[in-house]
Amino acid sequence: MTTDLLQQAAASNQWAAIFPELSLGCLALLLLGLEMVLPKDNQRQIPLVALVGQAGILVGLLINFYTATLDTETFNSLLRHTHQGQVMRVFFLVASLLVTMLGMISLPKQKVPRVEFYHIVLVISAAMMLLAQSNHFVMLFVALETVTVGFYILVSYFRTSPFSLEAGLKYLVMGALSSGLLLFGIALLYGVAGNPALPGHTAEPMGFSGLHSFLATGANAHHFLAASGVLLVLAGIAFKIGAFPFQIWIPDVYQGAPTPVTAFLAVGSKAAGFAVLFNLLQVFSPCSWLLVPVITVMAAATILFGNFAALTQHNVKRLLGLSGVSHAGFLLLGVVASVTVPMAVGAVHFYLFAYLLASFAVFGVMAHVAGANDADQELDHYAGLAKTNPFLAAVLVIGLGSLAGIPPLAGFMGKLFIFVAAFKAGHYGLLGVAIVGVVVSIYYYFGWIKAAFFETPTASGDECQASRPQISVGLVARVVLTLLAMATVVLGFYQGPLGVWVALR
Amino acid sequence: MTQIMFNFLALLVVISAIGVVVAKNVVHGAMCLLLCLVGVAGLFVALDAYLLAFVLLLVYAGAVVALFLFIVMLLDNRGDQRPGVKHLPLYARLVALVLLLAGTASFLARAHLPSPALGAAPGVGASLKLYAYQLFTTYLLPVQVIGFLLLIAMLGVIVLSRKHEVAEDAP
Numbered sequence: 001m002t003t004d005l006l007q008q009a010a011a012s013n014q015w016a017a018i019f020p021e022l023s024l025g026c027l028a029l030l031l032l033g034l035e036m037v038l039p040k041d042n043q044r045q046i047p048l049v050a051l052v053g054q055a056g057i058l059v060g061l062l063i064n065f066y067t068a069t070l071d072t073e074t075f076n077s078l079l080r081h082t083h084q085g086q087v088m089r090v091f092f093l094v095a096s097l098l099v100t101m102l103g104m105i106s107l108p109k110q111k112v113p114r115v116e117f118y119h120i121v122l123v124i125s126a127a128m129m130l131l132a133q134s135n136h137f138v139m140l141f142v143a144l145e146t147v148t149v150g151f152y153i154l155v156s157y158f159r160t161s162p163f164s165l166e167a168g169l170k171y172l173v174m175g176a177l178s179s180g181l182l183l184f185g186i187a188l189l190y191g192v193a194g195n196p197a198l199p200g201h202t203a204e205p206m207g208f209s210g211l212h213s214f215l216a217t218g219a220n221a222h223h224f225l226a227a228s229g230v231l232l233v234l235a236g237i238a239f240k241i242g243a244f245p246f247q248i249w250i251p252d253v254y255q256g257a258p259t260p261v262t263a264f265l266a267v268g269s270k271a272a273g274f275a276v277l278f279n280l281l282q283v284f285s286p287c288s289w290l291l292v293p294v295i296t297v298m299a300a301a302t303i304l305f306g307n308f309a310a311l312t313q314h315n316v317k318r319l320l321g322l323s324g325v326s327h328a329g330f331l332l333l334g335v336v337a338s339v340t341v342p343m344a345v346g347a348v349h350f351y352l353f354a355y356l357l358a359s360f361a362v363f364g365v366m367a368h369v370a371g372a373n374d375a376d377q378e379l380d381h382y383a384g385l386a387k388t389n390p391f392l393a394a395v396l397v398i399g400l401g402s403l404a405g406i407p408p409l410a411g412f413m414g415k416l417f418i419f420v421a422a423f424k425a426g427h428y429g430l431l432g433v434a435i436v437g438v439v440v441s442i443y444y445y446f447g448w449i450k451a452a453f454f455e456t457p458t459a460s461g462d463e464c465q466a467s468r469p470q471i472s473v474g475l476v477a478r479v480v481l482t483l484l485a486m487a488t489v490v491l492g493f494y495q496g497p498l499g500v501w502v503a504l505r
Numbered sequence: 506m507t508q509i510m511f512n513f514l515a516l517l518v519v520i521s522a523i524g525v526v527v528a529k530n531v532v533h534g535a536m537c538l539l540l541c542l543v544g545v546a547g548l549f550v551a552l553d554a555y556l557l558a559f560v561l562l563l564v565y566a567g568a569v570v571a572l573f574l575f576i577v578m579l580l581d582n583r584g585d586q587r588p589g590v591k592h593l594p595l596y597a598r599l600v601a602l603v604l605l606l607a608g609t610a611s612f613l614a615r616a617h618l619p620s621p622a623l624g625a626a627p628g629v630g631a632s633l634k635l636y637a638y639q640l641f642t643t644y645l646l647p648v649q650v651i652g653f654l655l656l657i658a659m660l661g662v663i664v665l666s667r668k669h670e671v672a673e674d675a676p
Contacts, residue, residue, distance in 0.1 A: 009642035025653060076643045116664045120657050130650065142647040146654040153661030197619035224615040
């Protein structure tokens, strides 16, 4: 390799293109530095620094939404900056902002170190942002592992709770297995696409553009090894989003993980999986003969499994985990439709944002209601919430209603957009399954609302309720929860820029 | 010659990998892992990837397996207290066997790749110089991200293993 080539490669590393990720990384390091420098009394301010810093980065990202690097490749084609990538960047930043807020509510209830939590959340969200823009399997895998390793730590963060440790161990084993499947798939694709004896072979079999051109040549998309590789990569991603055959870890891990981490897993990790899935779907588009039927079956099974398994749950974290599985199914429906109907991509993004708002509203209420034992959050604990704390109960109703897809709320519009896209794409059978799923889901969401509004604490779980201290909602949490609930309502009536983004596609 | 060496090493890797899973004694399992890694390193040498082979031996066989053995010694469970594999129902075992055979058979039948001359594609892992150049130019960003990965991994070890005494409660 000559010096010229090396200089050329080095010049392609445009650090300005990943300014938000860089600033998140620096902010994370700053938190650790502050912990060392500040006296013990002032350390309570560190989460606020994280909050304000992320808000600043978010504003900067929104102002520079249409950057000069849009639709270009940087870092020697390791990254590709697209409109979708920008939307996902905003999404992950909002998610980590809200997780920081939840952490400020949940962490003081436990005897755990504080600053490291915010540090790891920031690093994970930066890695997710890189993941959504990666254009090369090396970059994709490194970013994915950073996200996964961060979650291993966060899931077992409440180390005094056996549930949290169990969840951490399960997530570690399952995560390692899914990484193994993904790597095996990548290795097969690399071996096939880089083989000089095959037509259309490429010098960059790890890069997405090289791989796409290989798969599009001749009968390569029907090559047995290429198809196996594509399926294995899909399986690795399906683990992250919790789609049907790979959803087995979800209830235990969601129950054991600290509430803010459960929220981050449910929203951030899932959205990261879908961002990667969209990118890969474009790369693997010559293989759609294989992918469309597989994802169709997966979506139907995921919707049915998630909804029917959630029916019998009494622990609210398990319930939200399994309902999250069914949401992954609805999103997969959008993914299948996006192969033929481009509007489905926007619909999936809208659904993700609606899901983010509603989920964090519900998780915010959960973080307040939860006692000292974070894994033990039963439906009975919500009995009489409407009387003791009408504000939290109202936020809970709006969040759950949106998750269930009740008409004026954002969740309904999200489901409607996806169903319209699926109808246009002609997936009628899948659409029928999805509507059955929606009807079933209303039952368990309303069971929760019923517990909060119509049951009295004396009827059931009175001992737990009596021993619980009065719930007090801080000012920041009150403002954020109000904003989340209002955004959920407003997005249902008026979709604004997000809706324009859906319509433009 | 290459073919014989490949067959020998591949057999070694597969058998020792099975050994890692089925060994009742933890120390035997670790030794099987060592053997497996040596076999993989041998495969890398056969592919002219000397650097990878060297790193694999140094890091995994040298450091990681030694660490495993240290932990086994510290736990001091006499190496034979591992419960046996739980027996699955007969139908589950049959289904697993059929799936395994079908998978292997379809790979054997359909997964043939024409093998090119080895010199056709010089690997990045062949020499230290080539590898280092790539690492600090083309793959600079992943290297930086791995820096953060190692940092949070280190933090995680501290957070999860250290007892946290100070519990100043927020208002």
